[in-house]
Every structure is written in C-alpha cells, then in structure tokens.
Amino acid sequence: MESDLRLIEMPPDGAGHVEIEGLAAGYEGARVLDLDRLSIRKGEFLSILGPSGCGKTTLLNSIAGFVQPTAGRIVIDGADVTGRPPYRRGLGVVFQNYALFPHMTVAANVAYGLRVRRLDKAEREERVREALRLVGLEGYAERRPKQLSGGQQQRVALARALAIRPPVLLLDEPLSNLDAKLRREMRVELRAIQRRIGTTMVFVTHDQEEALALSDRVAVMNGGRIEQLGTPDEVYRRPATRFVAQFIGAANVLEGTVTAGGLDLGGGLVVGGLPGLVEGERAVVAIRPERIRLSEAGAGTAGTVGYRAFAGDAWHVEVRLADGRMLSVQLPDTGAGAADPPGAGTSVVASWDPADVIVLESGAGSGTDAGSGTGSGAGSEQGAG
Template sequence: MAAAVERDLPLSGAAAAGGPAAGHVEAGRPAAGHVEIEDLAVGYDGQPVLDLDRLSVRRGEFLSILGPSGCGKTTLLNAIAGFVAPDSGRVLVDGDDITALPPHRRGLGMVFQNYALFPHLSVASNVAYGLRVHRVPKRERAERVADALRLVGLEEFADRRPRALSGGQQQRVAIARALATRPAVLLLDEPLSNLDAKLRREMRVELRKIQQSVGTTMVFVTHDQEEALSLSDRIAVLNGGRLEQLGTPDEVYRRPASRFVAQFIGAANVLEGTVRPDRALDVGGVAVPLGLPDAESGREVVVAIRPERIRLAPVTGTQADAAAGPNGARAATPVTGLTGTVAYRSFTGDAWQVEVRTAGGLALTVRVADTGAGGADPPGAGTAVTASWDPADLIVLDLRAGR
C-alpha cells in the first residue's frame, strides 16, 4: 500500500500545488536547495526576533528547527508559510521567490501545534477542506482523501468527528489534511507537544515513516532535543534568532559548534580554565588532566564531556582502576579524569544519573547505563570514585592563546 500511496501523492513543485508559476530568480542562478532562506530578518514592535543570513533545505529532507522558547523558530516557520511578513530578505522554493505571496498561493502545507481541526466536520471533510478551497474536482478529491487517510492509517475513522479521536489520531488527521493538497513543502509547528510521552514517542516513528514514504520536504519546529535527534536528516539550531549550527544529528551532538549547542543538545559538562605547565586544566583551582597533545601552557581552554562518556570506578589508589573500562577491562587507549565523591545518584529507568563533586567544588554529571536487575548499581552517595574518560571524547569548544 505504501508504494501505491507514494504514486498517488507525488512530490510536486510549488506551481503544481497552486504556488507561483513565475518570479524565478535571475537566469543562470539555480537555487542551491529546495527551500532557500536569504538574509531574512523579522522583528515585532521594533525588537529583532530573527536574523538569518542563509538557510538551505534540501529536497525530500526532514529538517528540524530546534531551539529554546523565544529563539525565533516558530517565527521562521510563519515567515516561510507567509503568516509573517519579514522586514527584509526573501524565501525561495525551487528558485521561485515567494516572499510577497499570500499563504494560499505558496503551495506549502502546514500542521499546527493544536491541529486546527474543524470540530463540526468529519475526519474525511477535514482532510478534504484544502482540496475544496483549491477547487479540486469531486471525484479526484474523494480519491485523494482516501489515499491520505490510508497513509496515516485512519480509513476506518473517515466519518467520525475530531472529538471522538485520541490526540494521536487528531494529529494524523492534521497531517493527512496537509498531505492531501500535495504541498511542495510541509511545515510542522511542534505537532507532538500536546501528546503524552508514550504517544509522542510512537508518533515520532509514524511521522518519519510517512515522510519517507511520501518523500515530501518537511520543516519541523521543536524545542525537544530528543525529538529532533531521532527524526531529522539535519538539525538547524537557533539561539537568539540566529543560526548557531546546521548539521546532521550526530554532527551537532558529537561536534557542537558552540558552548550553547553543546549544553542545549543533550547534556554536557563544560570545563573552562587555563592550561597549566603540566598540561592539566586549572578550573577554579581544580586541576583537571586533559590529555590533549596541543594543550600549550597558558592557553585558555573550554572543553565539554558528555555525561555518558564518563566512567566511574571506586578509588583504589591504583592507576589500573582509573584506566578500567565500563566492564572492568582495561581501556584500549589512555584515559584521564579526576577523583571525587558521589553527591547523589538517581534512577531514570534506562540509566542512573550520578553527580560527582571534587574536593575543590567542581561538579560532574555522569550517566551510567542500567545493566539490568542482575547488574551492579553505580556507587552510592558518599563513595569516593574516579571519574575518567578517553581524551578522544573531549569536545574542544574554544582554544585561545594565553594572555
């Protein structure tokens, strides 16, 4: 069925979906991506909210716009959709400048956070709404509605009203309604945020399956880091209206471009200090061995280490314990770290969160995977431990010359 639906819901350009048929960029300058954002600035009441030099979305890509509240991600989506007029810059789809076009002429689909379903209409009528607006013939309209409902697994619910559906089913109706118009790009504004945790995880899988089946370019706004990491081909991280980093999920997680990205995507222990003559990092009077070969004395360094990359072992006074791997085996490469005391530990289901504090007051957050009922729990509060890591797992955020 997926293959049949894919034929019935082809990826189409903006013009085919009721978008612009003219307004191309100058000859000989093809757009680098399916959607191009150029020098886009948006402000409210004189206060700048968004300032993007350039953002390119590839055809068929699932791009997540990620950032904290107030960073401009929903404003960006609304500017692409045409609900917000930018102060400057432009939006292009397949090389067509759509910046001045009203929303209904852009050939884009939109799924809102609250789904925006009509309570008095049936599921089928909700899905057909955009098709009626575009005056799609009745027979074709019925075929598209049926195909869209099959795609989201709601064929049997066509005659129900939205109030008779669960939150996840309502979300699927909203997606089906958007896809039925065969948009060039589908924009989604935190569509999973109103669902409970279990249903949200399930709908992530369903949404990704739908996107891969249809092949539509999707731009997905979220403040949930796990959501962005699990769904996306690439992630655009916004902070204060500016683009901090654009990359694949593993790139933004393993090689964050800034301190903000390192701490916002997942969790990170950020260590900032000056390199001592013995190449340890002086962090507020606490000496932290770095293991970085190019850490020259006097340099100001900012590094980060992910909690799950830190190993814990009881202090025994031997270097072997510090070099032991997660299962007690010696690490293949040298490790480095420091000693401290477990301040607390908490069980989170699939892992333990442990805080280690040094005598100098430095705190490290450690994530220890749960090994099951038969496995040993991590050391409890008050236990002296060695926190160690492989130097290769250090993320260098800043490496400046000394003053």
C-alpha cells in the same frame, strides 16, 4: 496500493528546495529573527531546534507567509515568495493544536484544502482516501474530531496537509500535546511517511531527542540566529559552541589553562584525559555525561558522589570535585543483578577517553568568549548546506 503510489510520486522532481537569505522579522519593533542564510534541500527532513523565544516558530511562520519579514527573501523552487500571501505559496502546515474543525467529519477536514483549491468532487474523494490510507485512518472518515484520540487527531491534521500534495510541509511542534509513549510512536510514523512520499519537511521543536531521532539535519537556533547546522550526530558529537553543547543533550563544560598534566581549572584542580592541546593556552572543553566512567580507585579526577538517581535505563550521578564544582555522569543500568553505582558520600574517580573530549575553544584569547556562555561566534554555521 495504486493510489498510494500516486501519492508517493508527489511532489514533482525539483520541488521542495527552499533558500532563505538575510531574513529579519519581529513583533512591535523588537527583532526576534536575524538569519543570514539557510538552504533547505529538496526532500530532506530539517528540524529547527531551540529554546522558547529563540525565533524558530517565527522562522516557520515566515516561510508559511503568516509573518511578513522586515528584510530578506524566501525562495521556494526558484520563485521568490517573500511577498506572497500564505494561500499562494502552496505549502502544507500542521499546527501544534491541529486546528481541526470540530463540526466536520474527518473526511471533510482532510478535504478542506482541496475544496478551497476548487478540485472536483471525484478528485477530492480520491485524494482524501489516499491521505487517510497513508496515515492509517482509512476507517475513520465519518468520525468527528472529538471521537478521536490525540494521536488520531494529529494524523488527521497530517493527512489534511498531505492531501494538497505540497512540495514543502511545515510542522510546528505537532507532537507536543501527546503523551511520551504516543509521541515516540508518532516519530517513527512521521519519519516513515516522509521517506515514502519524499516531501521536504521543516519541523519546529524544542525537544532535543525528537530532533535527533527524526532529522536529516538539525538547525540549532539561539537569539534569532542559527548557532549550528548539521546532521544529528554532527551537532551532538561535534557541537560548534558552548550553547549547542549544553542545549543538545547535556554536557560538562570545563574552562582552564592547558598544562602537561591536563586542564588546570584553577584552585589547584587539574583534569586529565585531554586531546593534544598546546600547553599554556586557554581552552574550553565539553564532556558528555554518558562518556564519563566512575571507579573507587585508579587514575582520573577525584571527587565525591553528591547525588544519585535511578531513571529506568540509566543512573544519573552528580560528582562534586575538590573545588566544589559538579560533574554530571550518566551510567547505563546493566540489569537487575548488577551492582548499583556508588551512593552519596562515596569517594570516586572520574575518567574518560580522550577521544570523547569535545574542544569548543582553544587559543590565547579563548577564555574571554567562553566565559560569556553565549556562543555568539557561531553565526558562520548558518550557510552550511
């Protein structure tokens, strides 16, 4: 375990702090990244989350040095590395396809970065043993990548990146090629390793559940910008924009005018159970599907079940309201002896706790921006942290 302890002591104190300012990047004249500011704390696990094409991989590649920004700067541990080539940044990178050399053994793959750095043989061998022990592959040193499972190959790629003891480790969707069960297992292992060694990790993913489960903080990207930066519970429970509310998990977004009875959506439909908003103002609110309760009578918003599906640990139900719009509801499965939720065609009442209503926008002019659904006003969240 002594060699493990030496690895845990890396990186040195103060290493791993990243500052990004005014960063712009693109391809063939098209800008895909326009980032005002992002501060990545030393030793944190930060996930960059967003849909395809939002700029998250471009951001990671800019930090790594594989993409040269057209503007802005990247500072790591107080040094401006914007113009440095990748091999002079000292960062570890784990790619989506692992990028292992098929003709090399596991040990040789892990040692590759150490050979490039011209470490002597004894030091290389010691670091390879440390890294393989850390990822639980001590007995696999002489195997070839084709003799390994997908999860084992992922661990080899991680060991190779850790062997150089980087202050910052960049991970580009490294779990996306794994099946669902192994992916969940690797999340636990990856987070445990990060906590043991204290390396700053920047993790790119489009999987919301993965980002929430792994991260100290999550940066949600859209259109090349950061819509919101915060802890997993902050971005889920208090989304800053409509985009974040609908991208992180799922949300029923409702827009209307505040009345004494609730939120008037138009067409005579009023939904209640809202927090204290100013009567007469426009408002946009969101309600998570798992926060909605269904009953066949009582106070609430009336509707008809249009769809019901069993998903193992929960039931997914779509409720059609009087004006035709749908409410998505997620009801927990309470066991084999419990009654199923109402089926299609059943009249139901939907209700929720006012504390679970998320106010996205409120005020006389809120209706204009809310209607676009772009969440364009949230760029100010980038600098948080």
